[in-house]
Amino acid sequence: xxxxxxxxxxxxxxxxxxxxxxxxxxxxxxxxxxxxxxxxxxxxxxxxxxxxxxxxxxxxxxxxxxxxxxxxxxxxxxxxxxxxxxxxxxxxxxxxxxxxxxxxxxxxxxxxxxxxxxxxxxxxxxxxxxxxxxxxxxxx
Numbered sequence: 001x002x003x004x005x006x007x008x009x010x011x012x013x014x015x016x017x018x019x020x021x022x023x024x025x026x027x028x029x030x031x032x033x034x035x036x037x038x039x040x041x042x043x044x045x046x047x048x049x050x051x052x053x054x055x056x057x058x059x060x061x062x063x064x065x066x067x068x069x070x071x072x073x074x075x076x077x078x079x080x081x082x083x084x085x086x087x088x089x090x091x092x093x094x095x096x097x098x099x100x101x102x103x104x105x106x107x108x109x110x111x112x113x114x115x116x117x118x119x120x121x122x123x124x125x126x127x128x129x130x131x132x133x134x135x136x137x138x139x140x
Contacts, residue, residue, distance in 0.1 A: 024060070024138035027053055031113065033066050033128025039074070039117050046082055046112040047133050057139045059105040065095035066113055067129035074119040075126070079133070082110040107137035 027050035034043035064079055079098060080087040086105075088098050111133050117123060 023140065024057065024136065025054075025107070026134055026136045027107075028132060028134045029111075030130060030132045031128075033068055033077075033113055033131045034115050035128055036072075036075075036115050036117050036123075036126040039119050039121070039123055042114055042116045044080070044084075044112050044114045045128070046110050049108050049110045053108045054137075055106050055108045057107045057137045059100045059103070059107055059109060059135060059137045061097050061099055061101075061136045062111065063095075063097045063134040063136075064090065064132065066090065066131040067094065068115075069127045069129055072117055072123070072126050074117045076116050076118060078114045080112050080114050081105060082112055084112075084114070087114065107135070111135065 029047035029050065031045050031047055034045040036043050062079070066077055066079075068075070076089065076091050078087040079090050081103075086100070086103055090096065090098070113128075113131055115126075115128070117126060
């Protein structure tokens with residue numbers, strides 16, 4: 001009887017432990033920001049999703065940073081879902097975080113960086129530097 005009670009208690013502990021560790025995960029992805037060569041035209045580059053990222057679950061917080069070789073008047077930068085159904089203007093914060101929990105996106109949903117230089121006249125190409133997202137997701 002005592003052995004059954006111990007076995008039952010240990011199996012409950014294992015179930016509790018397994019549930020505690022299966023609450024979520026994250027992945028990071030790095031690209032060079034899209035090069036902008038013409039004014040008033042959007043340029044977009046996707047962050048690849050890490051192999052093995054599950055489709056079940058929900059994206060919560062996405063941490064990002066973006067960079068260009070120089071400052072450019074009229075530059076606008078957005079962090080978007082791959083289908084561009086959700087785009088967040090991140091022009092004024094070269095690094096930060098965006099809470100995507102309310103959008104119910106699956107963890108294997110990719111993100112992209114979109115950039116445009118608004119204005120008139122010619123421009124020297126604006127080359128993108130290393131940019132990154134860290135995508136957090138939960139199974140709750």
